[in-house]
Amino acid sequence: MRKSFYLIAGIVVLSAVIAINAFSQNSTPESSENDWNRAITLYKTQYCGCCEQYIAYLRENGYNVEVVNVDDLPALFDKYRVPDDMRSCHISDLGGYFAVGHIPAEAIDKLMKEHPAIDGISLPGMPSGSPGMPGNKEEPFVVYALKDGNAEVFTTL
Template sequence: MHTKFTLTRRQLLVGTAHTALAASAITEAAAATDVLPRVTVTRDPNCGCCIAWVEHMRASGFPVDVVEIDDVVPLKVKLGVPEALMSCHTSQVGSYVVEGHVPADAVKRLLAERPDATGIAVAGMPIGSPGMEIKGEAPRPYEVVIFSNDRQNVFARFRGTRQT
């Protein structure tokens, strides 16, 4: 016994629209799970390299808020940034501190691995690190350090934005 099934053009269009809506909803739900957390950057309003780092983070997919204050040091101390690792700006993302010109890829790794630490830092302002690019100057190698109250270790090594 065969049952003949025929679709009208209207039924076909409605079915196609429903399928497209369902596929779109699935894609949006998958994309929502890949959304990066908001980064709050606290910086001195007179520092230009901090804005370049903010742009690096935004280009890497992070939503970023910027807070400007004249003296960032008290915040660094409050958040537990060791003096030897202090740089020009301090950021908070999730439960972590990100100090200085840390590449976005290192921040993404930190968030993916979720180590028991206060945060990560790039001490000083190494030439070629994100926000510290200088035209005509080759990026210099530098370390991203992971830190907590009782320890500091190398988390990653970079030259520019490339891990080495």
């Protein structure tokens, strides 16, 4: 009788373990920063030197960067609805978001960790001392969140 009890209890426990394991493998957990493979596709013109420096910066910070040279960068800005005053020398696709300009890694990581309901981010112009740009940082970098062509402050670094 006892042997039957232990055998049945063992089967129940084993079945529960198998069921829990199957459920956890088939469920899709919420996306997190750790799930992001840090893949960036950066679009730039062929001869942009500061873009090359920014690409090196991104790679040094652990991003997987694919570079695509384009002839018509303004057309990409139009496609992503980036206002004229939020444009720079390149635009990146982060898989669900875009990023314009020489944005510090901290702002990209914040974007991918928080997953805000925006289209992308921009550090407009080419501020001195920003990643990939020569010179010293002269003032805080204001990174803007862009949604439907409108901009508001995302973070200040």
